[in-house]
Amino acid sequence: TAGITQAPTSQILAAGRSMTLRCTQDMRHNAMYWYRQDLGLGLRLIHYSNTAGTTGKGEVPDGYSVSRANTDDFPLTLASAVPSQTSVYFCASSETSGSSTDTQYFGPGTRLTVL
Amino acid sequence: GQNIDQPTEMTATEGAIVQINCTYQTSGFNGLFWYQQHAGEAPTFLSYNVLDGLEEKGRFSSFLSRSKGYSYLLLKELQMKDSASYLCAVRDGDYKLSFGAGTTVTVRA
Numbered sequence: 001t002a003g004i005t006q007a008p009t010s011q012i013l014a015a016g017r018s019m020t021l022r023c024t025q026d027m028r029h030n031a032m033y034w035y036r037q038d039l040g041l042g043l044r045l046i047h048y049s050n051t052a053g054t055t056g057k058g059e060v061p062d063g064y065s066v067s068r069a070n071t072d073d074f075p076l077t078l079a080s081a082v083p084s085q086t087s088v089y090f091c092a093s094s095e096t097s098g099s100s101t102d103t104q105y106f107g108p109g110t111r112l113t114v115l
Numbered sequence: 116g117q118n119i120d121q122p123t124e125m126t127a128t129e130g131a132i133v134q135i136n137c138t139y140q141t142s143g144f145n146g147l148f149w150y151q152q153h154a155g156e157a158p159t160f161l162s163y164n165v166l167d168g169l170e171e172k173g174r175f176s177s178f179l180s181r182s183k184g185y186s187y188l189l190l191k192e193l194q195m196k197d198s199a200s201y202l203c204a205v206r207d208g209d210y211k212l213s214f215g216a217g218t219t220v221t222v223r224a
Contacts, residue, residue, distance in 0.1 A: 042216040106157040
């Protein structure tokens with residue numbers, strides 16, 4: 001079982017360019033999430049989606065947008081990249097978002113460098 | 116906002132025991148999770164506590180005290196492969212996960 005896949009694995013991007021990070025899950029999970037991980041700060045939630053067709057803002061949403069057209073895919077777009085968006089990006093999914101026992105499972109990550 | 120604190124680094128010897136503490140202050144509480152993350156890899160789920168007490172899973176155990184806003188992850192019979200970062204995460208009243216910065220555990224031979 002593939003679980004969650006992310007693409008690309010890594011990317012170097014010029015400041016001002018746009019970029020879409022892809023995330024696909026095959027577990028039929030309702031909820032999906034995007035986090036960024038920076039040294040010393042831990043994982044921070046960027047955007048989330050409780051179910052297909054809905055999205056919400058997390059702790060650090062500025063400069064990012066998401067869409068959830070179907071259950072499996074949850075792309076993250078940087079419209080105009082800035083160096084402070086250099087980070088490792090993790091996509092995660094869980095069966096449902098409104099249960100205390102719900103567990104999030106993470107994809108392998110995308111390492112993004114904005115120069 | 117949420118406040119989750121855990122030590123930055125810990126070092127222990129192979130075969131020993133290490134306890135990683137996590138204290139938290141969050142808006143509501145709906146469970147506490149521990150994840151393991153090896154360098155360059157994704158976090159993987161280790162344990163979950165929602166009620167006070169100890170949950171044991173083989174060599175790993177996790178404890179929770181909701182009244183004290185405190186948890187610990189206990190790693191017994193340490194192996195070299197246990198060298199990794201351990202992330203404490205709390206599910207708040209809106210069912211969102213907030214993560215601590217992680218504790219890097221180094222196991223020495």
